[in-house]
Amino acid sequence: MAKKNKYFKASWSYDPAPESTDHIQLQKKYDLYIDGKFIKPENGKYFETINPTNDEIIAKVALAEKEDVDKAVKAARNAFKSWSKIEPKERGKYIYRIARLIQERSREFAVIESLDGGKPIRESRDIDIPLAANHFFYYAGWADKLEYAFPNRNPKPLGVTGQIIPWNFPLLMAAWKLAPALATGNTVVLKPAETTPLTALKLAEIIRDTGLPKGVVNIITGAGKTGANIVNHPDIDKISFTGSTAVGKYIQKTVAGTHKKITLELGGKSANIIFEDAAIDQAVEGIIDAIFFNQGHVCCAGSRLFIQESVADTVIQKLKDRMETLIVGDPLDKNTDIGAINSKRQLIIIENYIKIGLNEGGEIFQTDCKLPSKGNWCAPTLFLNLSQSHTIVQEEIFGPVLAIQTFRTIQEVIEKANNTPYGLAAGVWTQNGAKLFHLSQKLKAGVIWGNTFNKFDATSPFGGYKESGFGREGGLHGLKPYVKFE
Amino acid sequence: MSRLNINKTYKLYIGGKFPRTESSRYYPITNTKGDLIANMCLASRKDFRNAVVIARKVQESWVSTSALNKGQILYRIAEMLEGRKEQFIEELILQGVQKKAAQIEVSTSIDRLVYYAGWSDKYQQFFSSVNPVNSAHFNFTNLEPTGVVSIIAPENQGLLGLISVIAPAIVGGNTVIVLASQNISLSAISFSEVLNSSDVPGGVVNILTGKREELISHFASHMDVNAIIYCGTDQKDLKTVSELASNNVKRTIFYKKNDWLNSSNESPYFIEKTQEAKTTWHPVKI
């Protein structure tokens, strides 16, 4: 049989439609934002942040070492005294200002996010930046209403929080952490990921422009060692971390026996389950969203696909067809569906998993898309002929690589879906209400997407079961990790 | 004419049965005069392991038991305890508790069970939310039990402390493996007899007696335990528990209180400690 997916080949190729970069303002060099000022790192060291599409240096960024972390924590501790005591409604107003300023500069933020991290402008423009602004807007309103969130408990801020942000949603994750921490009266030392520090530094500019009291938010840049210095700092009361499960475990272990509280939002290997009675076409689109959104650099990516056997051939065929229409390329092009892999290091990890998948006997399918010669790219990939024991079924790849299995019965798919140390999210596709709710109850995951996938909202709590971490971000439940009770 | 008392043999409570420890070890409990009251099982890591297997096995059906039903089962425990009130008071006295204190502890224990029985079909309403997302989805968050919980029970108030940590965990659908107070362990095992006659499915609550220093690392490190509750203030213990818990990102809950009597020791927030928030999305557009 001929390759069916060629039947529907698109012939009308769109000319480049790049988002203009002439309105964005980037410096050649960024310092640390501590105590309301941009200051040089103590040891004068800087590292480079690279455009993942062409390996070019975008800017140099200060490397915070132990002394700098200490300075930031001191500033935050100092600021906590007054910040925790100002009128809650005034606290809220500062956060509202942050939301508004992000909205005003949204296009600039979107472009920088795509430039620095490689994600398509369509996503940074329509998802990352608006959601980040919404998050500040949502939590701003909580600042003077905390008694209603925790009736009869007299919630109090924890103190100085150390926040460590991943590289997959740089600004959005900063918003997820900053907004509730500030609304509850904490002060912050925040570290963006080393490959994507720019939007956090632009956020520092915004924070400066809001007139937020100095030291309430300190943004320092660096790599893992800087993060470790934050985790180990004795005067920090709370660590919020989003990143890999391995590092999460390290943090949990490191703070053992101290007074530090932690929130961990870690890895995942989320199941996406397609039943025979699903709206198949939307399910296929859901698979695409689940695994190819943000190049698969998503902790809750639907990286394990389970298709009921009776529709497996149809779904896989439609999926391959759909994959062929995905446009891979320049993140700044408005028509790009899949951008660049965030870093060389991550690309090597993904490529290694693809090799493992092949070595273990998986059947690979990749689209015909042309990949640019420079930069970090990975074609949309899926693997068939897999079972639970395959490495690429078990381990988080964090890239555009989908592991497909089939199933026969509801019981079987529940067992397989739960057969993982992770428990972040799951998707269920069926038009049968009872089945959907049954699955929703049985799946051990913090987020269940019924007939949809990879949806996020400021009002919607997000976070995992099991080794995907603990604590929630978003919604009312997202306040709790930042308060203590009498 | 004097009659020789029949002394009770205190064993472990695992999976609704009363086995001896597989290790065949024991430790003596004596009264204030130094007379032997009982030889308690010195539970081993294997006893703990067995209990975890059973707790995991029954957790799924326990969580599926309706809230009303769970509430009635907790209430049933209270009824059974009320009926054997005198025995528990005597047993506490035997273990060195003053009479007045023993009476208060037992009646508070019963009331605490009734208190949590009442929360069974209410806490969910208290902690859940419908989230008004900025898209055409219906979105709600509700609580689900963390799963299998290991508990190092309070060392003092061997009955009340035990009940105060077990009740909120099980009413929320968790199954538990508890290490009872080492020195006030009689009440714990007698309480397991109450549990066993109260419609609590076997394996939902498992009670071991033994030594903290022997078992704490296993309670904290077992990869199939989802959360650990530690009652106490020992800095070394706290560190050990947190460190080992990190192996499977286990939730750690620490209670540093010494007195479980007053009403601040009961609230739905104790239930919430061993719950996970689950958020479900679904489109609503036609």
Place this chain on the structure above:
Amino acid sequence: MIKDSSKVPTYDTLGVIERVNRFSKRSIKNSSKIAGLKLALSMIDLTTLEGNDTKGKVEQLCYKAMHPHDALQGLPTVAAICVYPSMVSIAKNALQGSKINVASVATAFPSGQSDLKIKLADTKFAVDQGADEIDMVISRGKFLSGDYQYVYDEIIAVKEACGKAHLKVILETGELETLDNVRKASEIAIQAGADFIKTSTGKIQPAATLPVTYVMLDTIKDHYIKTGKMIGMKPAGGISNSKTAFQYLIMLNEVLGEKWMNSKYFRFGASSLANDILMQLVKFETGFYQSANYFSKD
């Protein structure tokens, strides 16, 4: 006999909306835009379906069809003129010497509320007058009451009455309420022999929408996978500017692909779309944004 309609695929509306929003956000520039504009122009069924249509009005429209904008070189003509049966012979005459087809609505358009005999007579009349294409309406009342067999049989009868004329089946999706119904009606029409399926009469709101058209394209795609037979698609009503037309074309491009990217398999039922496309093309030519005053309204 109609195939089991209970096994028709189902759709999630929000999912479809999210999908079509992706098409709407594509950005078409430069030469691909010019190519797209010309393609869209060539796919138009230039339509007048008014009670006050006259010989003069139809003849003017036909002239416009053949000479969209003489100032611009190398323009395609539109695909067809779409009129009421009484205007078919007038249009046919006026279009002599061109390759432009005459399409006629029939079967008690737009409501379809008449007896089958009359609908067939209506159809035959239009064909006899020289119609190359017949745009029929389905009996929505029968469809919504579950009498799918009636709807199916009726289409078969009309198809037969069409003879050599191509049959476009109008589902009037604005009256079908759900996307699942759109799918079901599309399947019935295709099974009964439709050459094209068409969204709307233009007389009911909402007329063509992207989600509805998406479901119809998806039906066509599945039919092609199953049978290898290509069915055409015609969204009609409300597509009045090139920006909207592009959203449909992008969707067509990415759902059905190159084989369908021509007037043989895709049409726009529209009246004012042509002028908007012309304005865009002239803007490209001159670099100036255009005024409607410079484009003939017929």
